[in-house]
Amino acid sequence: MTTSKVTPVGAVRPGLLEKLVAAVRPEFRAEILAFGPDDPVLGGKPCRVTGCGRTGRIRGLCFGHDSRWRREGKPDLGHFIATTDPRMKGHQPLASCRIPGCLRGRKERGLCTRHHYAWQRSGQSDLNQWVAALPPVVEPDPPATCRIAYCDLWVHADLPFCLTHGIRWKEQGRPDIDDYARGYENDSTPGHERIDLRELDAHLRLETQYALQCRHDDAAIRIAPSAVQVVVNFLAATEVSxxxxxxxxxWLQAWKQRFPKRARFSNGDSGRALLIYARRKVEESHLGRGWDVEYRRDVWRLRNLGVEEGPATVRFDQISQTWLKELAKRWIRWRLSSGLGTGSATKAALALTSFSRFLTSPAVGVDRLAQVDRPLLERYLADLHTELAGKKIHGERISQLHLFLQAIRRHGWDESLPANATLHSEDFPKKGQLLPRALAEHVMTQLEDPHNLNQWNDPDRRLITLILIRCGLRLGDTLRLAVDCVVHDADNAPYLRYVNHKMKREALVPIDEELEAQIIKQRRKVSDCWPNRIPVLFPRSRANPDGSKRASHSGYQHALAEWLRRCDIRDAHGNPVHVTPHQYRHSLGTRLINLDVPQEVVRRILDHDSHAMTAHYARLADTTIRRHWEKARKVNATGQTVTLAPDGPMAEAAWAKQRIGRATQALPNGYCSLPLVKTCPHANACLTCPMFVTTAEFLPQHRHHHQEVLQIISAAEARGHTRQAEMNRQVADNLEKIITTLEVDDPGQQEAAADAS
Known part of the structure; x- marks a missing residue:
């Protein structure tokens, strides 16, 4: 056993040792850590060979069985898995002496020590003949068997083990017999599934054990023990405490020097990631977490501030001016505390980094805030125009600097800021009129083709695509949908409830029954996987033990690109199509506008804040004011009054649904309230359809229709056509109820009644 290095651990970091000793549990305090397949982080799927009990790392096989499969010439894998012995070399019963009845371990030539010496003394050269001539061994008082549980060989001489196990016992320094036997029996973990920490300094070993315990408790990202051992060996070679x-x-620079080839794959180096993770966990244990730790750093780690999504860091290390860096930190911390998104925070830091580079240029040479005046800002604007003219980032850089200077002045953070250090609306680049990004109908037809939709490898992503196409949600809002995202109004019509994260509010959009059924199916699947949790509707497939982490943007976007290639989606010119998830939103808005849906309704469906956003899809169309619809009495085919939902989000969504029906499915005597995406099962029978809605403006048509129906009934009865008369009698009754109800609120009818009186 290698002797570990010893360092006065109390002198490494004051107070850290006590925290680590109290935190590390006994199962992680061993110098050699072994992990089985059931470990959530360092384990994996068990070997496919039944009874093996090891982790399947290659083709579902453990390293031992994979080596055996290759040594046997790579036979049919299924047959090999079904027939091979689950026990590996060193854990199988040992062969006994060739002499019948002798259960001693073999020494040489298949003979035990006693029979081997006997054969040598016999002087015979043919071993097989000599073995065949010997009678079976009969021991009236046989020796004890080996202490190893699965070994039935006799003990060797005065050893407590058979010959082979005894030799191994002596080679290991004759440890305690019971401990050796018990460990030999139970320890089926091979060396590559263990982590040997003996070469580490005592304090560094404790830190590594603490980091592995944290990684184990997180149960998020798997890593093989062999990869951990690489990190351990790297730390041992650095000789740090x-x-x-x-x-x-x-640490990153040292890692790159040690593993230059791995440095080229920064996103796939699990060892590098573990090294940085371990340092952060130890630092967090020593110093804590939160603003007290992060604020003074030049690179803020947002995960240490409780931010679980978005960019992981905000960088200030490229801002060379101390005064500018301190003001930048104060400003961005204030904006984060007021609800600013992390993406916007990183943009703000980049804008101030750009301003810092400008201030340090030899032609400028500004070293204090008092020198930042209007002439300096005009010079900076000129440089920005030269560098970024025509790019979206041009306006962002100016906007962030404007907000920064405004915050300094408003909050009184530094009184030395000159009064004329301001930016005006004329300083911002003029925004050009952008064309809509809607996909052509030729492309949308291919994307919505059921055959192509069924080529999604992941049903979750297929449903995500349907929601994007039919509801126009942003991808981030779709991925954040809760499992209970479907709600119903008073008419039991389904709506998708989601959080518009850009506007920071809840919103509703009407959906069809087919999409509702698929969402319910997805909800059941997720609930079956995590029955005791309330996860998101689209959980991440990996590194997500409790189902709380949503699927990633990049994962869907990469899968979308692969799906487009698999389906061979092409434009009108035969070229492969590149589609972004946000284009589905533009396509829905453009479709609705082309269907003459009023722009106000489109705005409500897409949950825009202003008509300017919706006008990106089409110019403002004429609309019927909503209050006129609300004031008018609406009755259905049976004459019952139809009312919208009370004020609130559901009322807004219901109004949007009614407006779609009014604009696209108007009837000569009323409106159909069936959602646009559904097919009417009552063709040419609207007066008996439960989705029919009408108002007083159609009273003349209803009276004329009533007279015609009565004439049809009379003629049918005269000819003896009973069935025809019965069918039209229901229509006549409904018309009579509709007319009676609507005449109550019809001003013309009331004036006629007054004149008659």
Whole structure:
């Protein structure tokens, strides 16, 4: 056993040792850590060979069985898995002496020590003949068997084990017999599934054990013990006493020097990621987490501030002016605390980094805030125009600097800021008129083709695509949908309830029954996977033990690109189509406008804040004011009054549904309230359809229709056509109820009644 290095651990970091000793549990305090397949992080799927009990790392096989499969010439894998012995070399029963009845271990030539010496003394050269001539061994008082549980060989001489196990016992320094036997029996974990920490300094070993325990408790990202061992060996070679001896940048540089080939794959190096994770966990244990730790750093780690989504860091390390860096930190911390998104925070930091580079240029040479006046800002605007004219980032840089200077002046953070250090609306680049990004109907037809939709490898992503196409949600809002996202109004019509994260509010959009059924199916599947949780509707497939983490943007976008290639989606010129998820939203808006749906309704469906956003799809169309619809009495085919939902989000969504029906399915004597996406099962029978709605403006048509129906009934009865008369009698009754109800609120009818009186 290798002797571990010893360092006065109390002198490494004051107070850290006590925290680590109290935190690390006994199962992680061993110098050699072994993990089985059931471990959520360092384990994996068990070997496919029944009874093996090891982790299947290659083709579902453990390393041992994979090596055996290759040594046997790579036979049919299924047959090999079904027939091979689950036990590996060193854990199988040992062969006994060739002499019948002798259960001693073999020494040489298949013979035990006693029979091997006997054969040598016999002087015979043919071993097989000599073995065949010997009678079976009969021991009236047979020796004890080996202490290893699965070994039935006799003990060797005065050893407590058979010959082979005894030799191994002596080679290991004759440890305690019971401990050796018990460990040999139970320890089926091979060396590559263990983590040997003996070469580490005592304090560094404790830090590594703490980091592995944290990684184990997180149960998020798997890593093989062999990859952990690489990190352990790297730390042992550096001869440091603590992970805190170097900052993250220094550790990364040391790792790149040690593994230059791995440095080219920064996103796939699990060892590098574990090294940085371990340092952050130890630092968090020593110093805590939150603003007290992060604020003074030049790179804020947003995960340490409780931010679980979006960019992981906000960088200030490229801002060279101390005064500008301190003001930038104060400004961005204030904006984050007021609800600013992390993406906007990183844009703000980049804008101030750009301003810092300008201030340090030899032609400018500004070293204090008092020199930042209007002439300096005009010079900066000129440089920005030269560098970024025509790009979206041009206006963003100016906007962020404007907000920064405005905050300094408003909050009184530094009184030395000149009064004329301001930016005006004329300083911002003029925005050009952007064309809509809607997809051509030729492309949308291919995307909505059921055959192509069924080529999604993941049913979750297929449903995400349907929601994007039919509801016009942003991708981020779709991925954040809760499992209970479907709600119903008073007419039991389904709506999709979601959070518009851009506007920071809840919104509703009407959906059809087919989409509702698929969402319910997805909800049941998720609930079956995490019955005791309330996860999101589209949970991440990996590194998500409790189902709380949503699917990622990049994962869907990569899958979308692969799906488009698989389906061979092409434009009108035969070229492959590139589609972004947000184009589905533009396509829905453009479709609705082309169907003459009023722009106000489109705005409500897409949950825009202003008509300017909706006008990106089409110019403002003429609309019927909503209050006229609300004031008018609406009755259905049976004469019952139809009312919209009370004020609130549901009322807004119901109004949008009514307006779609009014604009696209108007009838000569009323409106159909069936959603646009559904097919009418009552063709040419609207007066008996439960989705029929009408108002007093159609009274003349109803009276004329009533007279015609009565004439049809009379003629049918005269000819003896009973069935025809019965069918039209229901229509006549409904018309009579409709007319009676609508005449109550009809001003013309009331004036006629007054004149008659």
């Amino acid at each position: 603590s992970l805190l001896d170097h900052d993250e940048h220094a």
